[in-house]
Amino acid sequence: MTAIEDVTSYRYAVPVVPSPASQGGTLEARNVSAWFGSNKVLERVSLTMPANTVTALIGPSGCGKSTFLRILNRMHELVASAQLNGEVLLDDMDIYASGHRITETRKRIGMVFQKPNPFPAMSISDNVTAGLKLTGTKVARSDKDALIERSLTRAGLWKEVKDRLKEPGGALSGGQQQRLCIARSLAVEPEVLLMDEPCSALDPTSTRRVEETIHEIKDQVTIVIVTHNMQQAARVSQQCAFFLAEMGTPGQIVEAGATEQIFGDPVDPRTEDYVNGRFG
Amino acid sequence: MTALLDPESDVSPSPGLDDDRPRSIDPALPRVDKVFHASALGIGITVLVIMGAIGVFLGWQSIPTFKRYGWGFFTENQWQPEKDVIGISAVLLGTFTIALVAISIAFPLALSSAIYISEYAPPRLKNLLVSLVDLMAAVPSIIWGLWGFFLIQPKAIHLAHWFHTHMGWVPFFHVDTDPEASSWAQSRYAASAFIAGIAVAMMVVPMAAAIMRQVFSQAPIGEREAALGLGATRWGMIRAVVLPFGRGGIIGGSMLALGRALGETIAVVLIISPAFDIKFRPLEVGTESVSALIAGRFGEATSNQLSALLTAGFVLFIITLIINTLAAMIVSRSRSGAQTD
Numbered sequence: 001m002t003a004i005e006d007v008t009s010y011r012y013a014v015p016v017v018p019s020p021a022s023q024g025g026t027l028e029a030r031n032v033s034a035w036f037g038s039n040k041v042l043e044r045v046s047l048t049m050p051a052n053t054v055t056a057l058i059g060p061s062g063c064g065k066s067t068f069l070r071i072l073n074r075m076h077e078l079v080a081s082a083q084l085n086g087e088v089l090l091d092d093m094d095i096y097a098s099g100h101r102i103t104e105t106r107k108r109i110g111m112v113f114q115k116p117n118p119f120p121a122m123s124i125s126d127n128v129t130a131g132l133k134l135t136g137t138k139v140a141r142s143d144k145d146a147l148i149e150r151s152l153t154r155a156g157l158w159k160e161v162k163d164r165l166k167e168p169g170g171a172l173s174g175g176q177q178q179r180l181c182i183a184r185s186l187a188v189e190p191e192v193l194l195m196d197e198p199c200s201a202l203d204p205t206s207t208r209r210v211e212e213t214i215h216e217i218k219d220q221v222t223i224v225i226v227t228h229n230m231q232q233a234a235r236v237s238q239q240c241a242f243f244l245a246e247m248g249t250p251g252q253i254v255e256a257g258a259t260e261q262i263f264g265d266p267v268d269p270r271t272e273d274y275v276n277g278r279f280g
Numbered sequence: 281m282t283a284l285l286d287p288e289s290d291v292s293p294s295p296g297l298d299d300d301r302p303r304s305i306d307p308a309l310p311r312v313d314k315v316f317h318a319s320a321l322g323i324g325i326t327v328l329v330i331m332g333a334i335g336v337f338l339g340w341q342s343i344p345t346f347k348r349y350g351w352g353f354f355t356e357n358q359w360q361p362e363k364d365v366i367g368i369s370a371v372l373l374g375t376f377t378i379a380l381v382a383i384s385i386a387f388p389l390a391l392s393s394a395i396y397i398s399e400y401a402p403p404r405l406k407n408l409l410v411s412l413v414d415l416m417a418a419v420p421s422i423i424w425g426l427w428g429f430f431l432i433q434p435k436a437i438h439l440a441h442w443f444h445t446h447m448g449w450v451p452f453f454h455v456d457t458d459p460e461a462s463s464w465a466q467s468r469y470a471a472s473a474f475i476a477g478i479a480v481a482m483m484v485v486p487m488a489a490a491i492m493r494q495v496f497s498q499a500p501i502g503e504r505e506a507a508l509g510l511g512a513t514r515w516g517m518i519r520a521v522v523l524p525f526g527r528g529g530i531i532g533g534s535m536l537a538l539g540r541a542l543g544e545t546i547a548v549v550l551i552i553s554p555a556f557d558i559k560f561r562p563l564e565v566g567t568e569s570v571s572a573l574i575a576g577r578f579g580e581a582t583s584n585q586l587s588a589l590l591t592a593g594f595v596l597f598i599i600t601l602i603i604n605t606l607a608a609m610i611v612s613r614s615r616s617g618a619q620t621d
Binding site: 073103111113117119120121181184185 | 403500502503505506507508509510511512513516517520521524525615
């Protein structure tokens with residue numbers, strides 16, 4: 001090969017952005033308790049969320065599922081009166097240990113919120129790369145377009161927006177905005193993706209698309225999803241945890257296990273009542 | 281029912297099917313509401329009428345001056361009524377120079393204090409700081425003038441000298457004296473637009489900071505959490521969410537501050553030494569602003585001079601009106617001024 005061919009073959013042989021062969025991480029919560037001021041809202045919750053699986057957190061409103069989820073990526077401490085106890089281990093390292101950078105944790109554990117929140121002033125492509133820009137991750141210009149296409153494809157949005165990538169992110173419909181938020185979270189290549197009732201504000205078609213996305217990405221990302229919709233939990237998850245906060249007591253996990261077992265043959269009578277729609 | 285759709289039938293379509301127009305509807309407000317609407321409208325119109333009356337009055341009083349001096353009023357820089365030579369070109373330039381210095385000092389101060397108060401300050405300190413900034417606005421202008429004259433001027437002269445020594449080759453920083461002399465002329469740096477600008481800046485900082493702070497606090501929490509959830513630092517989140525959201529408030533607040541700075545009177549009168557040269561040198565002694573001119577000359581004015589002063593006031597009124605209208609438009613059209621969900 002001539003010198004020029006040497007250089008070009010070298011350049012394309014070393015990808016700048018690693019392909020999403022990255023595996024999800026195992027998330028483990030140990031004896032997590034949470035307070036808002038003096039009000040205890042979670043009581044010693046322990047749960048292991050295995051790598052590359054979808055864990056659904058189900059339970060009636062107000063039992064601490066969202067609080068627990070927000071503890072998993074250190075968003076709980078944004079509230080002034082919030083406190084917690086216990087450990088959260090990502091790949092056997094406590095994310096709350098002193099010396100662990102919070103921005104690094106949130107990059108590895110991403111979050112999709114209940115209400116879609118794309119950055120309205122930015123274009124769709126800038127929204128997708130916003131996470132990279134905010135964390136200071138350098139991406140070569142030539143790879144940027146490929147990354148945007150890949151993230152939007154994984155989120156199931158590429159075909160609908162590929163001709164209008166420069167339009168502002170706020171101009172999309174609700175379901176498209178939520179998928180844009182998913183693409184934005186996926187672009188930073190997290191090990192875990194937390195989803196806080198991601199479809200509660202969406203119509204059935206968008207809900208179905210988001211569930212398809214969850215199914216496609218679970219081989220690369222561990223997913224923890226809070227949902228009120230039990231049919232959705234049954235459809236998307238491999239493992240379920242049933243949260244309950246009885247009158248005045250802090251939230252706890254009543255039962256956790258494989259989805260088929262929780263829905264088909266639950267051990268605790270309260271679980272059986274909930275999954276059969278008798279309350280909640 | 282099917283008769284309507286059947287073309288063979290002799291029953292004609294019911295009347296009204298062809299003229300489907302909106303009907304008028306009457307909300308039938310109770311009398312009390314109607315009275316309230318009318319009085320609110322009346323009061324609103326009264327405010328507009330008063331503003332218009334001020335403009336008309338000033339414009340009416342300006343007519344003799346415009347008749348006498350014509351457009352030369354805007355090109356002449358000397359103000360010597362005994363020689364019948366009157367013009368506000370130097371005065372307008374001085375007004376803008378003082379306002380420019382004031383905004384250059386006030387804008388960074390207001391922006392950084394607004395960001396600190398709304399984003400970084402711990403909750404107890406936040407309330408204290410908000411009160412302190414608002415208290416700054418309550419200090420009377422004359423106090424700022426005395427502060428500027430007695431406290432700031434002796435110190436700021438050295439700063440002006442420093443600027444002149446190191447950047448005097450730029451005409452903006454030049455002063456007509458020798459900076460290298462062992463006993464350099466302190467009086468050449470005093471009573472300048474720079475000193476007046478410092479005092480005026482202190483007066484407009486609380487106004488701009490309050491608007492910016494309120495606007496930053498309205499930045500939607502959903503977007504803030506989205507940025508933080510992606511792994512952004514707090515400053516990264518502020519740059520990506522809060523500042524773009526608050527752009528309207530930043531610009532609008534600054535323009536309102538500019539409007540106030542253009543018209544500030546007593547502090548300027550106390551500090552500056554009137555001079556009517558066309559020069560863009562804020563560090564040098566001698567300048568004049570429209571409001572200082574009116575305040576200074578009003579007592580001894582003849583009727584001709586009075587008309588000239590009122591004309592200068594009319595020009596200031598129009599300029600301030602334009603700037604404040606632009607500021608209001610920018611704020612109301614931006615995300616921060618309009619509805620947020």
